[in-house]
Amino acid sequence: MSGREQIGVVVVGCGTVGGATAQILTLQADKLARRVGVAPALRAIVDVDFTHAKELGLDENLFCTDLDAAIEADDVQIVVELVGGTTVAKAIVERAIAAGKHVVTANKALLAHHGAELLAAARLRETVIAFEASCAGAIPIISALTGELACDRIDAMYGIVNGTCNYILTAMTEHDRTYAEALAVAQAGGLAEADPTLDVTGVDSAHKLTIMADLAFRRRTRFEKIYVEGIDQLEVQDINYGKELGYVVKLLAIARRQETGLSLRVHPAFISTRHPLAWVSGPFNAVSVYGENSGHTMYYGRGAGDRPTAAAVIGDIASVALGNAQRQFQTLNIWPDRREDADQLDIEAVRCRYYLRLQAEDHPGVFARIANILGDNDISISSLLQHEPLTETDESVPVVITTHEAMESNIRAAVDEMNHLDVIKQPCVCIHMVAEHPEQTGTRDWGLGTRLNAE
Amino acid sequence: MSGREQIGVVVVGCGTVGGATAQILTLQADKLARRVGVAPALRAIVDVDFTHAKELGLDENLFCTDLDAAIEADDVQIVVELVGGTTVAKAIVERAIAAGKHVVTANKALLAHHGAELLAAARLRETVIAFEASCAGAIPIISALTGELACDRIDAMYGIVNGTCNYILTAMTEHDRTYAEALAVAQAGGLAEADPTLDVTGVDSAHKLTIMADLAFRRRTRFEKIYVEGIDQLEVQDINYGKELGYVVKLLAIARRQETGLSLRVHPAFISTRHPLAWVSGPFNAVSVYGENSGHTMYYGRGAGDRPTAAAVIGDIASVALGNAQRQFQTLNIWPDRREDADQLDIEAVRCRYYLRLQAEDHPGVFARIANILGDNDISISSLLQHEPLTETDESVPVVITTHEAMESNIRAAVDEMNHLDVIKQPCVCIHMVAEHPEQTGTRDWGLGTRLNAE
Numbered sequence: 041m042s043g044r045e046q047i048g049v050v051v052v053g054c055g056t057v058g059g060a061t062a063q064i065l066t067l068q069a070d071k072l073a074r075r076v077g078v079a080p081a082l083r084a085i086v087d088v089d090f091t092h093a094k095e096l097g098l099d100e101n102l103f104c105t106d107l108d109a110a111i112e113a114d115d116v117q118i119v120v121e122l123v124g125g126t127t128v129a130k131a132i133v134e135r136a137i138a139a140g141k142h143v144v145t146a147n148k149a150l151l152a153h154h155g156a157e158l159l160a161a162a163r164l165r166e167t168v169i170a171f172e173a174s175c176a177g178a179i180p181i182i183s184a185l186t187g188e189l190a191c192d193r194i195d196a197m198y199g200i201v202n203g204t205c206n207y208i209l210t211a212m213t214e215h216d217r218t219y220a221e222a223l224a225v226a227q228a229g230g231l232a233e234a235d236p237t238l239d240v241t242g243v244d245s246a247h248k249l250t251i252m253a254d255l256a257f258r259r260r261t262r263f264e265k266i267y268v269e270g271i272d273q274l275e276v277q278d279i280n281y282g283k284e285l286g287y288v289v290k291l292l293a294i295a296r297r298q299e300t301g302l303s304l305r306v307h308p309a310f311i312s313t314r315h316p317l318a319w320v321s322g323p324f325n326a327v328s329v330y331g332e333n334s335g336h337t338m339y340y341g342r343g344a345g346d347r348p349t350a351a352a353v354i355g356d357i358a359s360v361a362l363g364n365a366q367r368q369f370q371t372l373n374i375w376p377d378r379r380e381d382a383d384q385l386d387i388e389a390v391r392c393r394y395y396l397r398l399q400a401e402d403h404p405g406v407f408a409r410i411a412n413i414l415g416d417n418d419i420s421i422s423s424l425l426q427h428e429p430l431t432e433t434d435e436s437v438p439v440v441i442t443t444h445e446a447m448e449s450n451i452r453a454a455v456d457e458m459n460h461l462d463v464i465k466q467p468c469v470c471i472h473m474v475a476e477h478p479e480q481t482g483t484r485d486w487g488l489g490t491r492l493n494a495e
Numbered sequence: 496m497s498g499r500e501q502i503g504v505v506v507v508g509c510g511t512v513g514g515a516t517a518q519i520l521t522l523q524a525d526k527l528a529r530r531v532g533v534a535p536a537l538r539a540i541v542d543v544d545f546t547h548a549k550e551l552g553l554d555e556n557l558f559c560t561d562l563d564a565a566i567e568a569d570d571v572q573i574v575v576e577l578v579g580g581t582t583v584a585k586a587i588v589e590r591a592i593a594a595g596k597h598v599v600t601a602n603k604a605l606l607a608h609h610g611a612e613l614l615a616a617a618r619l620r621e622t623v624i625a626f627e628a629s630c631a632g633a634i635p636i637i638s639a640l641t642g643e644l645a646c647d648r649i650d651a652m653y654g655i656v657n658g659t660c661n662y663i664l665t666a667m668t669e670h671d672r673t674y675a676e677a678l679a680v681a682q683a684g685g686l687a688e689a690d691p692t693l694d695v696t697g698v699d700s701a702h703k704l705t706i707m708a709d710l711a712f713r714r715r716t717r718f719e720k721i722y723v724e725g726i727d728q729l730e731v732q733d734i735n736y737g738k739e740l741g742y743v744v745k746l747l748a749i750a751r752r753q754e755t756g757l758s759l760r761v762h763p764a765f766i767s768t769r770h771p772l773a774w775v776s777g778p779f780n781a782v783s784v785y786g787e788n789s790g791h792t793m794y795y796g797r798g799a800g801d802r803p804t805a806a807a808v809i810g811d812i813a814s815v816a817l818g819n820a821q822r823q824f825q826t827l828n829i830w831p832d833r834r835e836d837a838d839q840l841d842i843e844a845v846r847c848r849y850y851l852r853l854q855a856e857d858h859p860g861v862f863a864r865i866a867n868i869l870g871d872n873d874i875s876i877s878s879l880l881q882h883e884p885l886t887e888t889d890e891s892v893p894v895v896i897t898t899h900e901a902m903e904s905n906i907r908a909a910v911d912e913m914n915h916l917d918v919i920k921q922p923c924v925c926i927h928m929v930a931e932h933p934e935q936t937g938t939r940d941w942g943l944g945t946r947l948n949a950e
Binding site: 060064071072074075076077078172178179180183184187188189190191192193258316319320324331332333334335336337338339340341342345347348350351352354355357358359362363364367368371372373374 | 515519526527529530531532533627633634635638639642643644645646647648713771774775779786787788789790791792793794795796797800802803805806807809810812813814817818819822823826827828829
């Protein structure tokens with residue numbers, strides 16, 4: 041495709057992102073053509089309700105309720121799926137592929153559950169599915185993982201990929217709000233859904249994690265096997281103790297090579313205030329990637345919102361128009377439909393640092409009992425925080441312990457034992473901690489150690 | 496190019512980056528082939544001195560002193576220029592292009608001075624010059640600017656693109672070192688050259704700025720017209736006053752649309768501690784980009800070093816092998832050899848915020864005289880910091896003033912007037928400040944206002 045050739049686009053689903061995409065394709069088509077040498081032509085906007093489309097002032101001649109006709113039109117080469125969900129959206133994508141059309145989608149749930157299958161179908165029909173917008177909105181993380189990073193061995197990836205959670209955690213951390221208060225503020229500001237379950241439970245982050253990890257580790261990862269823990273149980277006092285120790289809590293999507301396999305998990309985690317991810321606040325997203333040669337790179341930006349997400353959709357349309365998306369899809373051996381399953385570790389086998397808070401009776405010998413349990417479970421203490429009781433009548437005091445790296449199964453066993461001690465007054469609070477991932481760039485270590493399967 | 500086809504590569508210049516590139520191509524060629532479906536084959540390492548190459552244990556059969564023979568070999572498709580400088584390197588690139596070979600280079604000085612000319616030559620011969628490694632090492636900023644961001648209108652770009660300077664400024668800020676002390680530490684640690692001029696004067700950052708701005712603003716920018724100010728005059732007391740006001744000093748490479756044209760400049764600047772660029776410490780680099788649709792995105796990583804820079808070179812080799820680099824070079828209308836000159840603003844016409852420090856006599860009426868001068872020059876005060884004199888015998892005190900956005904010519908006039916006041920005891924210190932660039936993503940403003948020429 042060269043000069044000012046046109047490429048026909050159908051937008052299916054005219055909500056927040058679909059509306060912005062249609063608007064950019066309408067108002068900025070000429071500019072786009074001047075810049076990238078390809079003119080995307082919006083042929084139809086498919087939906088069942090055009091209220092939002094009308095509000096945006098989109099061309100009513102493009103409104104269309106006949107999905108099949110829109111997709112199958114000869115002058116359409118790209119179908120943009122922005123319906124969301126995993127049922128109707130799946131049918132739309134399958135229909136588009138069957139008609140030999142390229143697909144651009146922002147649908148992380150669809151790809152997390154059916155990605156490999158849909159990519160395989162696209163491969164058979166010699167079309168492509170481009171999905172930059174599915175992970176972290178305007179951040180070109182898919183492009184990075186399929187570009188320069190595809191040439192490197194990725195050792196670990198840590199992502200803040202849910203803006204709702206990050207907004208809530210920022211409000212809890214910086215403004216001392218409880219989880220419930222922060223959620224209410226987020227909902228009032230349009231930064232959380234009326235039903236925030238998918239976000240706050242970590243499921244949305246896990247959707248994105250499986251998509252990114254497939255590309256980064258060149259293995260097919262399974263969404264169902266990802267350990268997922270949300271932010272809804274976090275207490276402000278733990279956030280404050282963490283602060284005192286130099287840590288900030290974030291909901292992290294983590295993929296990390298261990299000697300025994302690949303650890304994939306989503307959970308709140310304390311991260312050092314010196315790590316760049318700790319600074320990502322409000323609705324912003326960021327993904328830190330540790331490559332064998334490239335070292336630590338981080339990608340930061342708006343993870344959601346109409347125009348930032350639409351910008352990623354438009355980028356994919358251009359990439360398909362240029363043929364780059366197709367070429368990468370055909371040549372790079374990083375796509376999940378082409379790869380074996382990853383050795384995904386059970387959460388019990390994960391090695392991590394931990395923050396523990398115990399409400400313990402304040403008399404001699406108590407700490408020795410705690411320390412013995414930790415030692416017996418092969419857990420080594422990194423730091424300890426115990427303030428004096430607030431009043432003389434306080435019979436128990438919070439004891440905060442951070443550990444060196446330990447096995448999750450050992451931590452769970454130790455916590456269980458401690459919870460059974462008569463001197464422990466409340467169930468132990470346990471929060472994961474993330475240590476700065478070591479970079480190998482400064483050494484002459486060529487990374488001939490740990491390998492994941494044949495990689 | 497598909498399957499396990501080979502693409503022949505010659506590395507010219509076996510220094511830090513060249514050595515690492517040759518080593519990756521030697522030790523990791525199979526892995527690369529498995530990942531990206533293309534096997535780069537190292538055909539020759541060209542240099543005049545092979546001491547470093549031998550230290551790395553590279554294959555002596557590949558050592559070659561005959562540049563022409565190496566370039567012209569039929570089984571070579573890519574020439575990697577890692578010699579540096581603008582004379583020999585230019586001849587090498589011209590020779591490679593004349594021989595119909597693709598070029599991958601990390602040479603920012605060469606591209607800043609002769610980029611458009613060399614790109615035009617490559618276009619004529621239907622080859623491509625790929626230069627991801629020329630700007631900010633492992634950070635895929637060129638890829639971002641030629642990918643998703645090429646579809647957006649960029650309003651501003653702020654880069655920390657010199658690791659030596661950032662390391663020195665971090666040492667001054669976090670460890671209270673003077674410039675001279677911090678430089679000595681950097682030199683001892685291998686993070687600054689014995690002759691650090693190119694880095695600390697800002698020239699290296701300006702080289703990178705012109706390369707990035709060409710792509711971002713789709714205009715040909717001129718290196719010679721960039722205002723450049725280094726870090727070697729900075730004093731610790733100003734860094735500390737800035738801290739007190741909530742700012743950190745960074746050497747920033749700035750490109751920003753103003754109503755009247757494009758402002759391109761490199762200078763130390765105070766940036767709010769709430770801006771992500773403020774957190775970039777030590778030798779790391781980062782580039783913040785503000786797009787009309789994408790909003791604020793930031794790209795962070797190692798800006799120098801053997802393997803991080805080699806990772807960018809390898810990424811370019813893969814992109815050329817896949818054909819993506821060629822396709823982008825042919826189609827995207829963002830290359831400087833295809834574009835008109837930018838309206839580059841003279842520094843006097845730049846609008847910016849400013850930090851001013853005056854050593855003023857401590858008696859009535861002095862501040863009124865300063866305030867009058869600022870007011871007369873259309874400069875509005877944003878904040879003021881004056882501590883009590885340290886001792887009773889202090890006859891003058893430092894007065895720190897931050898301004899709202901003002902015209903540089905007005906600031907210069909005001910500073911000149913103030914320096915002539917009898918109550919001002921030392922020349923006024925003036926440091927640029929950078930305000931958070933506004934994003935338009937949250938509004939329905941479709942950016943129909945400010946435009947740069949036809950963009």
